[in-house]
Amino acid sequence: MPTYAAIIYSSDLDWTAPEQEAVMADYTEFGEAAAAVIRGGAALYPTGTATTVRVRGGKGGDIVTTDGPFAETKEVLSGFYLLECADLDEAIKLAAQIPGAWDGGVEVRPIIQFGG
Numbered sequence: 142m143p144t145y146a147a148i149i150y151s152s153d154l155d156w157t158a159p160e161q162e163a164v165m166a167d168y169t170e171f172g173e174a175a176a177a178v179i180r181g182g183a184a185l186y187p188t189g190t191a192t193t194v195r196v197r198g199g200k201g202g203d204i205v206t207t208d209g210p211f212a213e214t215k216e217v218l219s220g221f222y223l224l225e226c227a228d229l230d231e232a233i234k235l236a237a238q239i240p241g242a243w244d245g246g247v248e249v250r251p252i253i254q255f256g257g
Contacts, residue, residue, distance in 0.1 A: 144180060144252040145224045145232040150216040151245035156184045167240040175224070175235055182222035216245050223252070 154161060172179065188210045197203045210217065219241065226232040229249065236247040 142225050142227055144254070145226055145229070146248075146250045146252055147182075147222040147224055147232065147236045147239060148218065148248040148250065149220045149222075149239060149241035149245065150248065151219045151241045152215075153187050153189075153217045154219065155187050156219070157186075164240055171238055171240060175222075175238070178225050178231075178235065180223040180225050182220065184220040185218065188217050219245075 156165060168184075189208075191209050193207045193210060195205045195207075197205055222239065224232055224235055226235065229251070232249050236242060236249045239247050241247050
């Protein structure tokens, strides 16, 4: 069966903060309901903890780092699931149940399986 990345875009929050407890309960509920098809996933810390890495001049060039993401947006990449589904329709149906879809967005994208 194909695997899909359900990439969650939401407000830039610290999911470990006590005030996110109710939303995290919704994520727990989703995780339990979709456990049969979830193949991985993670929540991400806020963008303030991110470092963007670029290599100037291509392979072997100078490594340049900057704090945070490249661009500021209303919604940020806040987590993802890997879902093994029969087809895109099933993946979309599951993505609609991810709490991030209720007030943000969930991008569903097929994963390329390289090698064996």
